[in-house]
Amino acid sequence: MKTYLETDRLILREIVAEDVDGMFELDSDHEVHRYLGNNPIKNKEEAQKSIDFIRQQYTENNIGRWAVVKKNSNEFIGWAGLKLIKETTNSHIDYYDLGYRLIKKFWGMGYATEAAKASLAYGFNTLNLPEIFAIADCDNTGSNKILTKIGLRHKQVFFLNGIKCNWYRVSREEYNEYT
Numbered sequence: 001m002k003t004y005l006e007t008d009r010l011i012l013r014e015i016v017a018e019d020v021d022g023m024f025e026l027d028s029d030h031e032v033h034r035y036l037g038n039n040p041i042k043n044k045e046e047a048q049k050s051i052d053f054i055r056q057q058y059t060e061n062n063i064g065r066w067a068v069v070k071k072n073s074n075e076f077i078g079w080a081g082l083k084l085i086k087e088t089t090n091s092h093i094d095y096y097d098l099g100y101r102l103i104k105k106f107w108g109m110g111y112a113t114e115a116a117k118a119s120l121a122y123g124f125n126t127l128n129l130p131e132i133f134a135i136a137d138c139d140n141t142g143s144n145k146i147l148t149k150i151g152l153r154h155k156q157v158f159f160l161n162g163i164k165c166n167w168y169r170v171s172r173e174e175y176n177e178y179t
């Protein structure tokens with residue numbers, strides 16, 4: 001099982017089939033899906049399919065979201081990291097998107113910020129990406145706060161599947177200026 005990043009409190013590693021219970025807890029929660037289209041999953045088969053889909057991206061794109069694991073307990077608490085977006089979104093295609101999703105009982109402890117910050121650093125310092133993007137529902141206060149706090153720049157408001165969303169970007173030059 002490959003580990004990609006270690007922060008003060010977290011390990012970011014590849015998602016594996018054994019994460020199915022954690023992925024089910026994560027994606028079956030309607031509160032987690034409040035700003036993600038309101039369509040939580042109903043069974044573990046769907047969780048397994050998500051894992052397969054993410055692992056396929058590791059093979060095809062050399063990158064995909066990673067499992068976020070608490071170092072002191074080895075618990076799976078959600079996922080975070082970069083994804084290569086191959087579908088046109090807000091007139092962009094083939095770009096790297098930063099994202100995160102945590103099981104509700106782990107919210108409000110700074111874990112998402114910690115994982116997002118480390119993932120951004122990996123994108124610029126290890127993958128040498130020229131730019132990284134992110135999207136958040138305008139009403140998703142926590143997520144918008146995280147993106148701004150770690151240095152993403154708000155570029156515009158756009159509609160994604162009828163939902164008003166914020167579009168963020170940061171270039172490597174901008175990132176290097178504040179790190």
Ligand SMILES: CC(C)(COP(=O)(O)OP(=O)(O)OC[C@H]1O[C@@H](n2cnc3c(N)ncnc32)[C@H](O)[C@@H]1OP(=O)(O)O)[C@@H](O)C(=O)NCCC(=O)NCCS
Pocket residue numbers: 031032033035036100101102103106107108109110111112113114135136137140141142143145146149
């Ligand atoms: C978005 C999410 C990852 C935030 O996780 P979290 O663990 O609460 O994030 P953090 O603890 O790192 O908090 C980040 C900041 O946002 C604030 N925040 C978090 N949720 C908030 C809320 N609902 N309302 C207001 N502020 C909130 C925190 O207080 C913190 O602020 P601070 O830096 O000033 O202390 C989590 O709510 C989640 O997994 N949601 C479901 C999936 C999702 O929406 N993903 C993002 C898609 S764009």
